[in-house]
Amino acid sequence: xxxxxxxxxxxxxxxxxxxxxxxxxxxxxxxxxxxxxxxxxxxxxxxxxxxxxxxxxxxxxxxxxxxxxxxxxxxxxxxxxxxxxxxxxxxxxxxxxxxxxxxxxxxxxxxxxxxxxxxxxxxxxxxxxxxxxxxxxxxxxxxxxxxxxxxxxxxxxxxxxxxxxxxxxxxxxxxxxxxxxxxxxxxxxxxxxxxxxxxxxxxxxxxxxxxxxxxxxxxxxxxxxxxxxxxxxxxxxxxxxxxxxxxxxxxxxxxxxxxxxxxxx
Amino acid sequence: xxxxxxxxxxxxxxxxxxxxxxxxxxxxxxxxxxxxxxxxxxxxxxxxxxxxxxxxxxxxxxxxxxxxxxxxxxxxxxxxxxxxxxxxxxxxxxxxxxxxxxxxxxxxxxxxxxxxxxxxxxxxxxxxxxxxxxxxxxxxxxxxxxxxxxxxxxxxxxxxxxxxxxxxxxxxxxxxxxxxxxxxxxxxxxxxxxxxxxxxxxxxxxxxxxxxxxxxxxxxxxxxxxxxxxxxxxxxxxxxxxxxxxxxxxxxxxxxxxxxxxxxxxxxxxxxxxxxxxxxxxxxxxxxxxxxxxxxxxxxxxxxxxxxxxxxxxxxxxxxxxxxxxxx
Numbered sequence: 001x002x003x004x005x006x007x008x009x010x011x012x013x014x015x016x017x018x019x020x021x022x023x024x025x026x027x028x029x030x031x032x033x034x035x036x037x038x039x040x041x042x043x044x045x046x047x048x049x050x051x052x053x054x055x056x057x058x059x060x061x062x063x064x065x066x067x068x069x070x071x072x073x074x075x076x077x078x079x080x081x082x083x084x085x086x087x088x089x090x091x092x093x094x095x096x097x098x099x100x101x102x103x104x105x106x107x108x109x110x111x112x113x114x115x116x117x118x119x120x121x122x123x124x125x126x127x128x129x130x131x132x133x134x135x136x137x138x139x140x141x142x143x144x145x146x147x148x149x150x151x152x153x154x155x156x157x158x159x160x161x162x163x164x165x166x167x168x169x170x171x172x173x174x175x176x177x178x179x180x181x182x183x184x185x186x187x188x189x190x191x192x193x194x195x196x197x198x199x200x201x202x203x204x205x206x207x208x209x210x211x212x213x214x215x216x217x218x219x220x221x222x223x224x225x226x227x228x229x230x231x232x233x234x235x236x237x238x239x240x241x242x243x244x245x246x247x248x249x250x251x252x253x254x255x256x257x258x259x260x261x262x263x264x265x
Numbered sequence: 266x267x268x269x270x271x272x273x274x275x276x277x278x279x280x281x282x283x284x285x286x287x288x289x290x291x292x293x294x295x296x297x298x299x300x301x302x303x304x305x306x307x308x309x310x311x312x313x314x315x316x317x318x319x320x321x322x323x324x325x326x327x328x329x330x331x332x333x334x335x336x337x338x339x340x341x342x343x344x345x346x347x348x349x350x351x352x353x354x355x356x357x358x359x360x361x362x363x364x365x366x367x368x369x370x371x372x373x374x375x376x377x378x379x380x381x382x383x384x385x386x387x388x389x390x391x392x393x394x395x396x397x398x399x400x401x402x403x404x405x406x407x408x409x410x411x412x413x414x415x416x417x418x419x420x421x422x423x424x425x426x427x428x429x430x431x432x433x434x435x436x437x438x439x440x441x442x443x444x445x446x447x448x449x450x451x452x453x454x455x456x457x458x459x460x461x462x463x464x465x466x467x468x469x470x471x472x473x474x475x476x477x478x479x480x481x482x483x484x485x486x487x488x489x490x491x492x493x494x495x496x497x498x499x500x501x502x503x504x505x506x507x508x509x510x511x512x513x514x515x516x517x518x519x520x521x522x523x524x525x526x527x528x529x530x531x532x533x534x535x536x537x538x539x540x541x542x543x544x545x546x547x548x549x550x551x552x553x554x555x556x557x558x559x560x561x562x563x564x565x566x567x568x569x570x571x572x573x574x575x576x577x578x579x580x581x582x583x584x585x586x587x588x589x590x591x592x593x
Contacts, residue, residue: 007389
């Protein structure tokens with residue numbers, strides 16, 4: 001059983017390895033975006049009267065964004081985009097011909113790609129962030145726990161994307177929906193702004209949604225804000241969300257397939 | 266033994282239509298007209314184990330839809346299907362373990378990797394034991410002569426090379442039934458020949474049941490034990506190629522060579538297609554006269570060196586069936 005899906009995991013890594021130039025370009029582009037973020041937030045803090053925004057000091061804020069730049073990419077995946085393309089080209093038919101669980105095979109591929117990116121994207125950028133941008137590590141176990149939590153966040157994002165992609169069965173033009181999904185997720189998962197910068201009412205609403213468990217909560221684990229017990233609590237909620245979204249996807253996937261028309265030749 | 270039983274399946278699609286023009290394009294944003302297209306109307310058939318069945322039909326006849334329903338991709342609106350004890354669309358995951366599918370227009374191989382990597386993925390997802398896998402892979406690569414090819418990136422392969430790899434990828438797990446949707450489309454003569462021999466061999470040696478859709482009549486003549494013709498969602502003919510010929514052949518062509526110059530040929534119920542001094546081509550209306558009688562008469566009347574008899578081509582018979590159904 002596991003052997004079946006580990007091959008998808010490996011397959012994605014092999015496909016990533018086929019593209020050598022991407023690795024180099026990634027290393028070059030990362031410091032630029034890190035620097036811009038640091039400049040923006042130093043400017044904001046130097047123009048504000050208070051020493052902290054939303055409870056974050058300047059040091060914490062900068063570390064927040066450095067963590068996003070180094071490890072944040074773990075949770076982002078292109079599952080829904082891939083499914084959209086498969087529906088559009090008719091390639092979904094060939095995926096359905098394989099004796100595997102569709103969602104788990106897609107998620108295994110994603111896990112493979114992201115796990116590999118941890119090695120070839122995150123570790124080099126982490127070195128750059130430490131050497132040139134003064135990234136701080138508050139607590140060594142916390143960084144490992146935060147990465148584990150990020151992978152749980154990736155699973156939440158995978159199953160959410162799978163569920164969202166069922167909408168693409170209704171329309172051949174999936175790109176606008178894909179863009180909406182991407183932007184909204186980046187916004188309410190804390191990629192652009194830490195969520196505690198938002199109005200309290202919005203923060204309270206977001207507590208009942210899975211998205212702050214993608215990036216925001218794992219980053220807080222990294223910033224050493226939580227006690228060990230609280231960290232376990234965060235991970236438990238993450239696991240609950242994974243199960244809920246997995247169930248949601250499977251329920252609607254069955255219904256959707258009944259209406260699937262198998263476009264393309 | 267029946268391996269596939271299909272009873273009264275139906276499937277219709279909703280299609281959106283509009284008149285041409287910019288105004289109608291804008292109007293269609295707010296108001297859409299849908300047309301219900303019946304892709305398949307009441308189809309029943311069965312397939313015996315070890316059979317090669319040709320599933321033919323013009324474009325848009327419903328062939329691909331039937332194949333997709335049989336392979337568990339689509340749900341039929343009504344009717345029942347049983348294949349090897351499975352209901353394809355309900356037991357999809359378990360069922361597809363036992364079938365192989367090659368679609369001429371779609372790839373199951375990973376584009377950016379060598380084909381061999383895709384073969385190993387197949388090994389893992391079908392859980393083929395290492396011994397079986399290696400034996401099978403060696404046999405197949407030798408049969409199709411792709412030993413070297415399987416190590417180059419799939420995107421760099423020619424169509425013929427890629428199709429051979431697709432075949433290997435679909436047969437590695439020893440499926441009991443293989444579905445081939447236009448497997449020889451776009452291939453050259455040599456590659457076609459190779460693929461045909463391969464299908465024949467697999468069918469003979471492994472007893473694999475083959476369902477084949479194609480537009481190439483040569484494929485049918487070389488391979489199929491039985492054919493089904495489908496048009497507009499219903500079966501219009503089911504039976505062997507020979508009985509199709511017997512039933513629908515309306516003429517035979519005689520190519521005659523004369524010893525001396527012949528000025529005029531006169532025969533009842535015949536049409537002279539071509540007449541040169543020493544050679545003639547005559548079409549005999551087989552519905553009205555027995556062609557053997559015509560040949561006898563020819564020999565009696567004219568000084569003949571050689572006679573060649575050709576049947577009406579299967580292609581034109583099938584064309585006739587399609588056209589006659591469309592008239593109704």
